Amino acid sequence: MRTRPLKVALLGCGVVGSEVARIMTTHADDLAARIGAPVELAGVAVRRPSKVREGIDPALVTTDATALVKRGDIDVVVEVIGGIEPARTLITTAFEHGASVVSANKALLAQDGAALHAAADEADKDLYYEAAVAGAIPLIRPLRESLAGDKINRVMGIVNGTTNFILDKMDSTGAGYQEALDEATALGYAEADPTADVEGFDAAAKAAILAGIAFHSRVRLDDVYREGMTEVTAADFASAKNMGCTIKLLAICERAADGGSVTARVHPAMIPLTHPLASVRGAYNAVFVESDAAGQLMFYGPGAGGSPTASAVLGDLVAVCRNRLAGATGPGESAYAALPVSPMGEVVTRYHISLDVADKPGVLAQVATVFAEHGVSIDTVRQQGKDGEASLVVVTHRASDASLNGTVEALRNLDTVRGVASIMRVEGE
Amino acid sequence: MRTRPLKVALLGCGVVGSEVARIMTTHADDLAARIGAPVELAGVAVRRPSKVREGIDPALVTTDATALVKRGDIDVVVEVIGGIEPARTLITTAFEHGASVVSANKALLAQDGAALHAAADEADKDLYYEAAVAGAIPLIRPLRESLAGDKINRVMGIVNGTTNFILDKMDSTGAGYQEALDEATALGYAEADPTADVEGFDAAAKAAILAGIAFHSRVRLDDVYREGMTEVTAADFASAKNMGCTIKLLAICERAADGGSVTARVHPAMIPLTHPLASVRGAYNAVFVESDAAGQLMFYGPGAGGSPTASAVLGDLVAVCRNRLAGATGPGESAYAALPVSPMGEVVTRYHISLDVADKPGVLAQVATVFAEHGVSIDTVRQQGKDGEASLVVVTHRASDASLNGTVEALRNLDTVRGVASIMRVEGE
Structure with a gap:
């Protein structure tokens, strides 16, 4: 095993960050064995340096996250600050200064994933973010x-x-x-x-x-x-x-x-x-x-919580450290298929619609006609009368969201429809 | 993307192997994009060469699996023969001749995993086997x-x-x-x-x-x-x-x-x-x-089936091919903890025991005494009488398998116990 440790900078020391630091300390031997080299917490960037953080050497704590990621001797930056800025700039700065990055930042990845992956590729470094989706669940x-x-x-x-x-x-x-x-x-x-x-x-x-x-x-x-x-x-x-x-x-x-x-x-x-x-x-x-x-x-x-999220972060940390020792990087962004994203109107599914209607003959026929005119096929209908009012529950076959919206708009314009009580999609069938 | 293809040798062309070959052909473009180079089926070793295999070039088919893995130009050997031999020798031979290996062979991995991992390490090649456990489930x-x-x-x-x-x-x-x-x-x-x-x-x-x-x-x-x-x-x-x-x-x-x-x-x-x-x-x-x-x-x-197992094999194939292009290997065997395996007698769990007993006073006391003597604590007992016979259902607290076995043996020797109808462990509580 290599004896020179890999250096980790932790950005953020809240619920997740403090748990990451704790596990890095208590499971240091296991992590070293699994990585093939020891890992060392080289710095912790926080907003409130005066807060007592059990188990973390106060000498490691800094408020200057930018200086930490620019140090040049950091192997992996673990970003658990969340939000768009300063996280985004800190991550790209980390890549520029030779570090790989493990992030738990779903908002940032969802908004700027492509740019961050491009920055990682440019620097030939890893960007891992298992913890960003569904906490500890390997996904x-x-x-x-x-x-x-x-x-x-x-x-x-x-x-x-x-x-x-x-x-x-x-x-x-x-x-x-x-x-x-x-x-x-x-x-x-x-x-x-x-x-x-x-x-x-x-x-x-x-x-x-x-x-x-x-x-x-x-x-x-x-x-x-x-x-x-x-x-x-x-x-x-x-x-x-x-x-x-x-x-x-x-x-x-x-x-x-x-x-x-x-x-x-x-x-x-x-x-x-x-x-x-x-x-x-x-x-x-x-x-x-x-x-x-x-x-x-x-x-x-x-899907959340300090320990489960820390588990995902540490799994990524081990992988990224192993990659660094091997002089390689893991799979980066794969966007080769470049499929366009269709608007919601094109989504096809089934619907469960509750209507409050007048309790008189012919209402069902009227309602059914509206569905038919918009090309939405009805699977089942249930009528319930109650004190002069009635409700109709319609479950449709598969139809596009646009067709369903058109149907609902037309239903609202019927005199006999007092209101659309609820519209709910039906999935997983 | 690299244009020279990675060469894959397929050992076995049954339910799983034929599905692997089919997906390699039909999804060739996707696989190439994900790997960063095309993959090419370079040979298929089978037992019955005369069998018609749809979509597989007959010129690739051979009965000489050994010659195939010794060719020297093979990047990855996919072993879906199963069983111990000849699979084991073919895999070690593949390593010796420069190939990495993807296997679905649970029996072989369970029996000789350490030796196979050692052979992979020796050759600095990958041994992946996601398909060996629970089919398609990434585990x-x-x-x-x-x-x-x-x-x-x-x-x-x-x-x-x-x-x-x-x-x-x-x-x-x-x-x-x-x-x-x-x-x-x-x-x-x-x-x-x-x-x-x-x-x-x-x-x-x-x-x-x-x-x-x-x-x-x-x-x-x-x-x-x-x-x-x-x-x-x-x-x-x-x-x-x-x-x-x-x-x-x-x-x-x-x-x-x-x-x-x-x-x-x-x-x-x-x-x-x-x-x-x-x-x-x-x-x-x-x-x-x-x-x-x-x-x-x-x-x-x-957990099984041709397509699901093939999915797992192909996931490994992509990973191993990517590793080869990067000149690296993935995580190998990790056995550093070297924990010994304790015998079954030391396993601690709960038990549900059904006894057929004589329907007379004092039986429960006798039975309870036997449990106590063997240090097995009773959680609940349910007595049911039926025509002069009776049954006792005992659910224990956590106890070792050895203590439970001692208890059951002693119960069998009681005159009032006609038989032990069933013993079942209770898990997941």
């Missing part, structure tokens, strides 16, 4: 390495633990959204401002990263259609149960049927209880992958 | 790369599709073992001679490979305790249901509580219905991994 490495000889057609996943906790709570207790959110907040599963989670921004960033890797194309955050889950109601869960389904916030990346384009989207959807994703409970994440040869695979585990 | 790469910075404590999996199909059928229909086996055979899920599957030999080979990788130690097939599932009865499933459990044939690799040794075993066991492995249906495989930092992960997918 990026399996997708870009294990399935490198296969053709992935769909990636569908629960990639946000906060929203899965809320939806699972609503499903199991019949609670409404607000009540379930309050519990998630009280238990620490949701942040004080839960917007990034419940509006699907976090999941959309992960969808962009997954779609890019799965389809060997560039998919940016802006390309991902996004709907949050704040409008999911207890009534929707009751409807889902009637269908033998539950509701999950899904990130779905698909290759179009003709293979010439891809789509990426995040929205709540009904999935059958028999689908492996339906049984993913609490704050767990899981990603379901469908490919030509492998068939259906699922990867399951904790 | 070996995640364990040895993604979790390389973590400490794995337990790997527990359903790694044989045939037996899972049979047990799932027994669970869902109440069928007995023979009836479920007959259906599995009729549907092609079980072979005419199902011994390797139902007696746990196949699963034991996979357990040996998984334990070695998870614990960075050498674990051979002989080190794996093995019990088949031919004696699991419909009554056992009824007992399991009473416990809120189902029964699976599990491969379990554990680090001892003191960290100083490991165990590996294959046997049927009850697991709670709430455990992610309980919902693995049909011929699917799944492996549950517990580690210090990542927590609980699960990998799920098809």
Whole structure:
């Protein structure tokens, strides 16, 4: 084994960073054996240097992250600051000064992945980011390495633990959204401002990263259609149960049927209880992958948290260190397929639509005519009368999002339709 | 991109080999883009050259596998013959003549993994074998790369599709073992001679490979305790249901509580219905991994079949080809921890024991005394009387296999115990 240690600079020392530092210290011998050389924490960049950080030599702590990544003797920069800046500039500066980079930064990768990969290639260095998607679940490495000889057609996943906790709570207790959110907040599963989670921004960033890797194309955050889950109601869960389904916030990346384009989207959807994703409970994440040869695979585990994320960061750190010792780099960006991202209107799926309608003869015929005029084929209809009002629940066959939107707009203009109570996509069948 | 192709020799052209050849042809452009150079099928060694193989140039077919691996211009040998010989000699010969190797051979890896890795190291070549365990499920790469910075404590999996199909059928229909086996055979899920599957030999080979990788130690097939599932009865499933459990044939690799040794075993066991492995249906495989930092992960997918296995082989092929172009090798054997494998007697778990006993006062006291004398603590006891006979169902707290065996032997010697109807381990709690 080489005795000169590889030097690691840690940018950020919050929940994840402090756990990375802890494991680097407590498991130093194991890491050295697995890498073939010792690794040494050479510097830790933080915002508040006065904070006591157990187990970290205060002499290593600095507020000058830029100087740290410019030192020139750093082998690997571990970026766990998050956000776009200063993380982006620090990473590109690290490449320019000879370091490889391990990042957990989903927002940055989703927005500027191509530019960062280009900077890594230019410098002939590694950029690894397993921790950016689904925490500890090994996902990026399996997708870009294990399935490198296969053709992935769909990636569908629960990639946000906060929203899965809320939806699972609503499903199991019949609670409404607000009540379930309050519990998630009280238990620490949701942040004080839960917007990034419940509006699907976090999941959309992960969808962009997954779609890019799965389809060997560039998919940016802006390309991902996004709907949050704040409008999911207890009534929707009751409807889902009637269908033998539950509701999950899904990130779905698909290759179009003709293979010439891809789509990426995040929205709540009904999935059958028999689908492996339906049984993913609490704050767990899981990603379901469908490919030509492998068939259906699922990867399951904790999607967030200091330790799980640190596990993913350290797995990358070992790989990047091994690559440096071998004088090689691992697989970089693979975007050769360059498939365009189609707009949401071209996405084809099934829909569950609840309408409040007048309780009089002929309404169903009117409604069915509207569906037919827009080329949306109906699978089942259920009518329920209640005190002069009635509801119609329509489940469609597969139709494009554009056709469905046209249908709904026309339905709203019918005198006999009092309102569209809910529209929910049905996936995983 | 480099234009000179990498040359691949295929040893074996059965269900998996022919699918590997087919994908190499139909996805040639994708593979070339992902590798950075074209790959070319340079030879196919078969036993029956006269058989027509669609899509394979007959000029490539040979019966002389040895000559093929000795050619010297072969970059990667793909071994999908299976069995110990001639596969072992062909693989070591391939290394000696400059080729890297991708293998799907679980029996050989479980028996001679250390020697094969040594031969690969000696030749400075790669030995990859993702397809040897759980078919298409990316498992070996995640364990040895993604979790390389973590400490794995337990790997527990359903790694044989045939037996899972049979047990799932027994669970869902109440069928007995023979009836479920007959259906599995009729549907092609079980072979005419199902011994390797139902007696746990196949699963034991996979357990040996998984334990070695998870614990960075050498674990051979002989080190794996093995019990088949031919004696699991419909009554056992009824007992399991009473416990809120189902029964699976599990491969379990554990680090001892003191960290100083490991165990590996294959046997049927009850697991709670709430455990992610309980919902693995049909011929699917799944492996549950517990580690210090990542927590609980699960990998799920098809465990066998031509296409899924070919997907895993091709993922390895891409990785090995990329390594060759980079002039590097991937992670080899990691056995630095060199933990010894403890015998089955030291395994600690819980047990579900059904006893047929005389229906008279004092029997429970006698039985309880025997458990106490052997240091096995009882969790629950359920007595059921029926026509002068009675049954006692005892569920224990955690105890060593040796203590449990001593207990059972002593129970058999009690006059009031007519028989031990079943003993089943309880896992995953």
